[in-house]
Amino acid sequence: MTPVLEARHLTRHFGAIRAVDDVSFALAPGELLALIGPNGAGKSTCFNMAMGQLAPSSGQVLLEGRDITGWPARRIWRAGVGRTFQITATYASMRVIENVQMACLSHHRRTFSLIPRAHRLYRDEAMALLETVGMGAQAERHAAILAYGDLKRLELAMALAHAPRLLLMDEPTAGMAPGERAALMELVAGIVAERGTAVLFTEHDMDVVFGHAQRIMVMNRGQIIADGTPQAIRGDARVREVYLGG
Numbered sequence: 001m002t003p004v005l006e007a008r009h010l011t012r013h014f015g016a017i018r019a020v021d022d023v024s025f026a027l028a029p030g031e032l033l034a035l036i037g038p039n040g041a042g043k044s045t046c047f048n049m050a051m052g053q054l055a056p057s058s059g060q061v062l063l064e065g066r067d068i069t070g071w072p073a074r075r076i077w078r079a080g081v082g083r084t085f086q087i088t089a090t091y092a093s094m095r096v097i098e099n100v101q102m103a104c105l106s107h108h109r110r111t112f113s114l115i116p117r118a119h120r121l122y123r124d125e126a127m128a129l130l131e132t133v134g135m136g137a138q139a140e141r142h143a144a145i146l147a148y149g150d151l152k153r154l155e156l157a158m159a160l161a162h163a164p165r166l167l168l169m170d171e172p173t174a175g176m177a178p179g180e181r182a183a184l185m186e187l188v189a190g191i192v193a194e195r196g197t198a199v200l201f202t203e204h205d206m207d208v209v210f211g212h213a214q215r216i217m218v219m220n221r222g223q224i225i226a227d228g229t230p231q232a233i234r235g236d237a238r239v240r241e242v243y244l245g246g
């Protein structure tokens, strides 16, 4: 089967720093893959290259077999890649459902000149997405007053508006309470199971990683030092040394 996402010898330097150093991996459809490693390991740099936010120094990114290296971010998400950000990107002054409608508008390539009547467009589609993330009851609230965990779920609904075959989530549970983290990851695992969406996520909470990932890649100093099942990673001596702390 063609991988959803493939990185081939991906490398990115910042001056003398090798943030990402010859990284290769493949992600299968419907796979829930965690990328872990200490701060500065190169995780976000990998994400930014996969999303077209950052040009690689060398190497390639393939989406469903197609070379997307150097594509602008907008073209990549239109090709089927959704992303949630470490900092939430919602329109605080708008209602919850309007945020999702905006995402639907952009997915359907409607121009922003339609914004004045966005409140009528894609309401049903937006409502269905809010129900998918368990926020149907909050549709009419203003995004500004949402609790942090709900904002993250709203952001996920907005990413799903693009019907992605791949979701990239950089620290999706950062700033959440432990209970909220597990709830968000259960939601993501459900989306993977129901829609067959492949997910690549970074996470510092090892309970979340080992509780939800099907496969784990470990980065250290720009390189992938281990790649395997949670069980294999837990038993990997090098991983314990550099990351899991004995």
Ligand code: ADP
Residues within 6 Å of the ligand: 014, 017, 018, 019, 037, 038, 039, 040, 041, 042, 043, 044, 045, 046
């Ligand atoms: P992680 O997400 O694993 O914490 P990053 O990918 O953010 O790691 O960073 C990897 C390395 O690259 C770090 O040494 C970081 O300081 C450096 N780095 C990341 N982005 C930039 C940038 N825009 N300019 C210079 N150095 C950067």
Ligand code: MG
Residues within 6 Å of the ligand: 043, 044, 045, 170
């Ligand atoms: Mg990071």
